[in-house]
Amino acid sequence: xxxxxxxxxxxxxxxxxxxxxxxxxxxxxxxHVSVLHVLEWINDHPxxxxxxxxxxxxxxxxxxxxxxxxxxxxxxxxxDTPTLACQAFVDEVARDGLVEVGPLTKFPLVRDLVxxxxxxxxxxxxxxxxxxxxxxxxxxxxxxxxxxxxCLACGCCLEACPNYAPGDLFCxxxxxxxxxxxVTKEPDDAHREDMRRAYQERFFSVCxxxxxxxxxxxxxxxTMTLVSQANRASVWGFWQRIGRRR
Amino acid sequence: MTEIVxxxxxxxGLSAAxxxxxxxxxxxxVSPMVPERSQSVMAMGGINxxxxxxxxxxxxxxxxxxxxxAGCFIADPGATRRLAEAAPDVIDWLSRQGVCFTxxxxxxxxxxxxxxxxxxxxxxxxxxxxxxxxxxLATQARRYEASGAVTRLMGLRLLSLVLDDDGACxxxxxxxxxxxxxxxxxxxxxxxxxxxxNGVWGKTTGSQVNDGCAAGIALRDGLSFGNLEMVQFxxxxxxxxxxxxxxxxxxxxxxxxxxxxxxxxxWYFMEEWYPELGALMPRDVVSxxxxxxxxxxxxxxxxxxxxxxxxxxxxxDVIERDLDEVLDTCLTYRGIDPRVEPIPVYPxxxxxxxGILVDEGNRADVDRVMAAGECACQFHGANRLGGNSTLAxxxxxxLCAESAVQQGPxxxxxxxxxxxxxxLAGARADIAAWSACxxxxxPSRDVRARLVQTMHACMGIYRDAAGLERGLxxxxxxxxxxxxxxxxxxxxxxxxxxxxxxxxVAMVGSALERKESRGAHQRxxxxxxxxxRYRATMVTSWRDGRARTEVRACQTHA
Numbered sequence: 001x002x003x004x005x006x007x008x009x010x011x012x013x014x015x016x017x018x019x020x021x022x023x024x025x026x027x028x029x030x031x032h033v034s035v036l037h038v039l040e041w042i043n044d045h046p047x048x049x050x051x052x053x054x055x056x057x058x059x060x061x062x063x064x065x066x067x068x069x070x071x072x073x074x075x076x077x078x079x080d081t082p083t084l085a086c087q088a089f090v091d092e093v094a095r096d097g098l099v100e101v102g103p104l105t106k107f108p109l110v111r112d113l114v115x116x117x118x119x120x121x122x123x124x125x126x127x128x129x130x131x132x133x134x135x136x137x138x139x140x141x142x143x144x145x146x147x148x149x150x151c152l153a154c155g156c157c158l159e160a161c162p163n164y165a166p167g168d169l170f171c172x173x174x175x176x177x178x179x180x181x182x183v184t185k186e187p188d189d190a191h192r193e194d195m196r197r198a199y200q201e202r203f204f205s206v207c208x209x210x211x212x213x214x215x216x217x218x219x220x221x222x223t224m225t226l227v228s229q230a231n232r233a234s235v236w237g238f239w240q241r242i243g244r245r246r
Numbered sequence: 247m248t249e250i251v252x253x254x255x256x257x258x259g260l261s262a263a264x265x266x267x268x269x270x271x272x273x274x275x276v277s278p279m280v281p282e283r284s285q286s287v288m289a290m291g292g293i294n295x296x297x298x299x300x301x302x303x304x305x306x307x308x309x310x311x312x313x314x315x316a317g318c319f320i321a322d323p324g325a326t327r328r329l330a331e332a333a334p335d336v337i338d339w340l341s342r343q344g345v346c347f348t349x350x351x352x353x354x355x356x357x358x359x360x361x362x363x364x365x366x367x368x369x370x371x372x373x374x375x376x377x378x379x380x381x382x383l384a385t386q387a388r389r390y391e392a393s394g395a396v397t398r399l400m401g402l403r404l405l406s407l408v409l410d411d412d413g414a415c416x417x418x419x420x421x422x423x424x425x426x427x428x429x430x431x432x433x434x435x436x437x438x439x440x441x442x443x444n445g446v447w448g449k450t451t452g453s454q455v456n457d458g459c460a461a462g463i464a465l466r467d468g469l470s471f472g473n474l475e476m477v478q479f480x481x482x483x484x485x486x487x488x489x490x491x492x493x494x495x496x497x498x499x500x501x502x503x504x505x506x507x508x509x510x511x512x513w514y515f516m517e518e519w520y521p522e523l524g525a526l527m528p529r530d531v532v533s534x535x536x537x538x539x540x541x542x543x544x545x546x547x548x549x550x551x552x553x554x555x556x557x558x559x560x561x562x563d564v565i566e567r568d569l570d571e572v573l574d575t576c577l578t579y580r581g582i583d584p585r586v587e588p589i590p591v592y593p594x595x596x597x598x599x600x601g602i603l604v605d606e607g608n609r610a611d612v613d614r615v616m617a618a619g620e621c622a623c624q625f626h627g628a629n630r631l632g633g634n635s636t637l638a639x640x641x642x643x644x645l646c647a648e649s650a651v652q653q654g655p656x657x658x659x660x661x662x663x664x665x666x667x668x669x670l671a672g673a674r675a676d677i678a679a680w681s682a683c684x685x686x687x688x689p690s691r692d693v694r695a696r697l698v699q700t701m702h703a704c705m706g707i708y709r710d711a712a713g714l715e716r717g718l719x720x721x722x723x724x725x726x727x728x729x730x731x732x733x734x735x736x737x738x739x740x741x742x743x744x745x746x747x748x749x750x751v752a753m754v755g756s757a758l759e760r761k762e763s764r765g766a767h768q769r770x771x772x773x774x775x776x777x778x779r780y781r782a783t784m785v786t787s788w789r790d791g792r793a794r795t796e797v798r799a800c801q802t803h804a
Contacts, residue, residue, distance in 0.1 A: 032581075033487040040488075044691060059735050061424070065283040065453040067488050068575060070377065073283045073455075086488070087578065111424060118400070121280065121388070130389035135344035135382075137353060146346045146372055149381040153282040182385060185344050 004031045006094055007050075008038055010060055011102035016109050022100070024051045027090070035093065035101060036064060036074050036085035039113075061112040069218060072152025075159075076113050077102045082159035084152075084218040085113075104159045106166050117155050123171040127198035129178050133187040141184050144229045148181035150219050157223065160216035163206050170206040173213035173223040179203070180230035199234040203227075247272055250650045251418055251431050253404050253460065254439035256284030257376070257636060258619025260383040261643030262437045262650075264343075267390035269651040274431055276399045276420055278455055281384040285441050285453035285620075286639065289376025290494040290571055291360060292368035293340075293640075294633035295333035299350065299357055304365035306330040313634060316362045316528045317599070317627020318765040319781055320473065322801045325606045326625050329634075332641050337369055340640065345382040347371050359499050360632045362528035368499070368633040373570045376636060402429075403738060404460040407436060407467040407615065408669040414613035416662045419673045423738035426677050430670040432662060435650035438464060438610070438617040439643060442598050445742065446750045448698035449489040450595040451480060459738075461621060462745025464602055465752055470611045470787045472623035473600035474749075475757035475767045478630055479707055481532035482555050483594030486579040490594035493555060493572055495632040497589075498525045500568060502557040504532070505588075506545040512556075515539050530629040530766045533593035537707050540592070547590050554588035593707060597635065599626040599766065600756070603785060605801065607649040608642050614656055616649050618642030623783075628765020680737045690734040690743045693724055697747055700724075705757060710771045714758045721751045752793040756784045759795040 006027045013020035025048045027038050039062055042048055046057035065073040067086045074085040079093050079100055093099055107115035138145075157173035158164045164172045171179075179199045186192045207227065214223040248271040252259045255277040266273040277284075298304040310330035314321055337355055341347060347355040348370055360368040371378035390396040402420040405428060410416045417432040443458025444450040465471060482497070482504075483490040498504070504525045505512040516535060517524040525532065536553050539545050547554055557565060557572075562585050565573055569584075576582040576589055602610050602617040604624050609616050619639040626634065656662075704717030725747040727733075734740025762776035763769050779797065786795045 030487065037488045063279065063283075065279060065455045066285070066288050067454065068288075068491055068579075070288050070571075071283045071453070073279060114424070117280075121398075124385075125388055125392050128392065130385050130392070131344050132389070134342035137341075137349070139349070139353065142346060142349070146378065149346055149371075149378045150374060151381070153280065178385070181344070181381075 003029050005097070006031065006090055007098045008042065009098065009100040010039070010042070010112070012060070012112050013109055015111060023049065023053070026050050031091040031094070032089055034086045035078050035088045035090060035099060036067060038090060038099070039085065039101070061114050063114055072154030072218070075104055075154035075156050075218070077104060077159065082156040082216050084154065084156075087218055104155050106159050106164060107155060108166070115155075117153070119166070120153050120155060120158075120174055123175050123202065124178055127171060127175060127179055127202055128191065128194045129175075129182045129198075131182060131186050132191040135185040136187050138184060141229070144226055145181050145184060147221055148177045148226060150221060151177045152219050154218060156216045156218055157213035160212040162210055162212060163208055169202050171202040173217070173227070176203045176207070176230050177221060177223060177226050180226050180233065183230065183233045196234040199230060204231065204235050248651055248654055249432065249434045250274070250437060250647065251276060251433040252437045252439060253277070253418065254284075254441055254619070254621070255281045256286035256439065256441055256619060257379055257383065257639035258643040259437070259439035260380065260387050261640045262439060262618060262647045263387050263396050264383060264390065265644040265647035266650060267395035269647060271647070271651050272395055272397070273390070274397045274399060274433075275387065276402050276431070278401065278403055278423070280400055281380050281387070283453070283455065284380060285456050286636070287377040287380050288452060288492070289636050290373060290492070291496045291499070292358065292370035292375045292633045293337065293379070293636040294360070294363070294367050294631065295337045295369060295637070296330065296365070296367055297334055297337065297355070297357065297369070298365070299354055300366045302365045304367055306333065308365060309333060309367060312363045313625065313631055314627070316629050316631045317625075318629060318775070319627065320764065320783060320800055321627035322606070322624050324801060328606065329625050329638060329641055333637055336637060336640050340379060340382065343382045343386050345371060346378050358496065359526065361495050361498065361526045361532070362523070362631045370496070373496075373568055379636060379640070404440065404463055405673050405741070406463060406669055407612070408665050409468065409612065410657055410661060410665045412613070413468070414656060415615045416657060417666050419669050421673070421677070421738065423736065426681070426737050428670060428673045428677060430666040432658075432666055434656040435614045435616060435653055437646040437650060438602060438615065438621055439619045439646070440621050442620045443746070443749055445746045446697060446701050446753065447595045448694070451483055451490060451492040452596070457742050457746060458749050459742035459745040461601070462748040465748060465788045465793075466745070468612050468787070469615065470603045470785050471601060471752060472603035472783045472785055473628070473756070474753040474786055475760050475784065476599035476626075476628050476765065477595060477705065478529055478597040478599060478766050479533040479593035480596035481529055481536055481593050482591040483596070484575065484580065484589060484591060491575050491579065492596065493575070493589055493591055494569070495529070497555060497557050497569055497572055500557070500564065501560055502555055504536070504553055504555055506539045506553045507547065508545055513545075528629050528631065533707055534768065536593055550590065552590040552592045555591045556588040557584050558586055558588065597630055599623065599628065599630055603783070607652075608645045609649050614653060616646035618646045628767060677737050680734075680740055687733045688727065690739050693728060693733055693743055696720065696724060697750055701750055704754060708768050708770050709757055710769060711758065714754055718751065718754045718758065721747060721754060725751055748788070752786045752788070755793045756786045756795045759797070760784050
C-alpha cells in the first residue's frame with residue numbers, strides 16, 4: 001500500500017484555564033493505522049505541523065495504555081464520534097482527507113486530549129456498587145454479568161448520551177452496566193435495596209432508551225440488553241415486592 | 247492503625263489493597279491510571295489452580311513441580327510451593343469477590359489445558375480473564391474506599407522511596423507528571439506492585455504505562471533485584487503497525503498448531519520435535535524452536551521472520567466464543583481471518599520473570615517494603631507458565647498485605663517526619679533544577695531509541711559476552727549522559743529515561759554474569775546449563791554508582 005497524506009487537526013489546550021485551538025499536521029504513511037498511532041507519529045515528527053505557530057512544538061498529551069482496545073485509556077472524539085483512538089483507523093474515519101481529533105467534552109479537561117474521568121468512579125461509589133456478601137452464582141445471568149465485567153470505564157457512552165450533562169446525578173450506561181453486575185450478584189438484601197434505589201434514582205428515572213450508548217460503546221457491549229436486565233433486577237422486582245407488602 | 251501505601255493498581259495492587267483493608271489497615275492506592283487501564287486487563291488466558299475437576303489426579307504438588315520445572319529450578323521453592331497450595335483458595339476467594347469464571351455443567355469453575363502443564367489446570371473467564379479479574383477486584387476495592395479504609399490517588403508516579411536513619415522505609419514521594427507537583431506519603435509499609443519494565447524494550451505485548459521507571463527508582467533506592475536477565479519472549483505475537491500484539495496461548499491450548507512451509511508443504515515442527523506436548527511446550531522452548539526454524543533453517547513465511555499458527559480446524563463458534571480477542575485483533579489490525587487462514591507469528595518480549603527480590607512473605611531486602619506481581623522475582627524462575635502470572639499477582643498481593651499488617655506500625659514522630667520532609671524538599675529541588683534548565687542535551691526520543699535498539703541487539707532470544715559487553719558500554723554511556731544533562735520533554739520524561747537506563751544497565755549486567763544457558767537466558771558462548779554454579783539467583787544491587795551482580799543460592803526454606 002503506497003503512503004498517503006492525511007491532514008490531522010488536533011484540539012490543543014494547555015490547561016483548563018487556557019483557550020483551546022486546533023493545530024494542524026500532515027501525516028505521511030500507510031493509512032490502515034490507528035489514530036493513536038498517528039498521534040504518536042506526530043510527537044515523533046514535530047516537523048509534520050502545518051499550522052503557523054510562534055511557539056516550538058510541544059508533545060500532544062493523550063492517555064494510552066494497551067493500544068489494542070482493552071483498556072479504554074485513549075477514548076477521545078474523532079471526527080465528531082466518541083471512540084478509542086487505538087481502534088479508529090485513519091482509512092476508515094478520514095473525511096475528505098481530514099481527521100479531526102479532540103478530547104471527550106463531558107469530562108473536565110486536563111490537557112490537550114486528556115480529561116478527568118473520575119466522575120465515573122465517583123458515581124459508582126455513591127451508588128454503593130460493590131458486594132457486601134459472597135457473590136451469588138446465577139447461571140441464567142452469567143452471560144450478562146460477564147458482559148458487565150467488560151466495561152472499559154472509557155466514558156464514550158456518556159459522551160454520546162443525549163441525557164447526560166457534566167455534573168448530573170444521572171450515571172449513564174457505564175453506571176447502569178456496573179450496577180447490573182453488582183445487584184444481580186449481591187446476596188445481602190439490605191445492600192441490594194441500596195443499589196436498587198441508586199439505580200432507580202441515578203439511571204432509570206432519566207434514561208430515555210435512546211441507544212446512543214450502545215452505538216458508541218467501543219467494547220461492543222449490548223447496553224440496552226444489560227439495561228433491561230438491570231431493570232428486571234432493580235425496578236420491576238422492587239415494585240412487585242412493594243405491591244406484595246401492601 | 248497500620249498505614250500501607252500500595253504503588254500500582256493492577257491485579258497485585260488491588261489484591262494487596264483489599265487484603266490490607268480486610269485486615270484493618272488503611273491503604274493508599276497510588277497509580278498513574280485507574281485499574282481499568284492496568285496491564286492486568288490484557289491477560290487473556292487464565293489462572294492456574296490444581297482443582298482436579300477432570301479427575302486426572304492433579305494436585306498442588308504437581309502444580310508446584312510443573313512450575314519449578316518450567317522455571318528450570320531457580321524459582322524460590324518454598325514460596326512457589328505455597329503459591330501452588332494457595333491457588334485453590336485464591337480461585338474461591340476471587341469467585342466470592344464476584345469474578346465471572348466460565349463454569350462447567352456442575353457450576354464449578356471450568357478449566358482448560360495450558361502450555362507446559364501436564365494437567366488441565368487453568369481456570370478462565372471467557373476470552374477476557376484478566377479483565378474480569380480486574381473488574382471484580384476494582385468493584386470490591388470501591389467498597390473499602392467508601393468505608394474510608396482505602397484512599398485512591400490516581401495520576402501519580404513513584405519518585406522515591408523514603409528511608410529513615412535505620413534504613414527502614416517510612417513512605418514514598420510521588421509526582422504528578424502533568425503538573426510536576428510532588429507529594430510525600432508516610433507509610434508503615436510500602437507495597438510495590440508497579441508491573442513490568444516495558445519501556446526498556448520500546449514496545450512489548452504489554453502496556454505503555456509500565457515503563458520501568460519505578461523499577462529503576464527501586465534499584466537506586468537500595469532494593470536488590472533477582473534474575474533480571476530472565477525475560478520471556480512469548481512465542482506467538484502478531485506484527486501490527488503500532489506494536490507486536492499477543493496471540494494468547496489459549497489458541498494452542500484449544501488445539502492450534504504451529505507450522506512452517508517446507509518444500510511448499512506445512513511442516514508441524516513442534517509436533518515432530520516434541521511429540522508429547524507439541525506446541526504446548528513451555529514458552530521458552532517454543533520461542534527457541536521458532537527462532538531455529540526461521541533463522542537456522544531459513545524457513546521464512548513470505549520472506550519474513552515468521553511462522554504460522556493455524557486454528558482454522560477449530561469450530562468457528564469456538565473461535566468466536568473462546569478466542570474472540572484473537573479473532574478481533576487479527577481482523578482489526580491485520581485484516582486476517584483466523585477462521586479461514588493461518589496467523590503469522592514470531593516471538594516478542596512479553597514478561598519479566600526477574601524483578602525485586604522478595605522472600606516468602608513478599609518482603610524485599612529493605613525493611614518495610616514488599617513487592618508483588620510482575621515487578622517481583624519469586625515464582626517464575628527462568629520461564630513462566632501461562633496462567634501463573636495472574637495467580638502470582640493475586641496471591642502475592644495478598645501476602646504483601648499480610649506481611650505489612652503483621653509488621654504493624656513502624657517509626658512515627660519527628661524522625662519520620664524529618665525524613666519525609668527532606669525527601670520531598672529534595673524532590674522539589676530536583677524538579678525545579680530541571681525546570682530551570684529545560685530540555686537540553688540529546689533529545690530523550692533519541693536516547694530512548696538507542697536504549698531500545700541496544701536492548702534488542704544484545705538481550706534477544708540468544709545472547710553472548712561480546713554483544714552483552716558492547717551493549718553494557720552503550721547503556722552506561724547513555725546513563726551517564728542522562729545524569730548530567732536535563733534531557734526530556736518534561737521532568738517525568740527526563741526521570742524515566744534515566745531510570746529505565748539504570749534498570750537496563752542492571753539487566754545486561756545480570757545477563758553477563760550468568761555464564762550458562764537456562765530457560766529464557768540462552769548464551770551461545772555458554773550453551774549448557776551449569777547447575778553446579780548457576781542453579782541460583784543472580785542478585786543485582788546498585789552500589790557506588792554501579793550495578794553489581796552476585797550469585798546467591800536460591801532460597802530454600804520451605
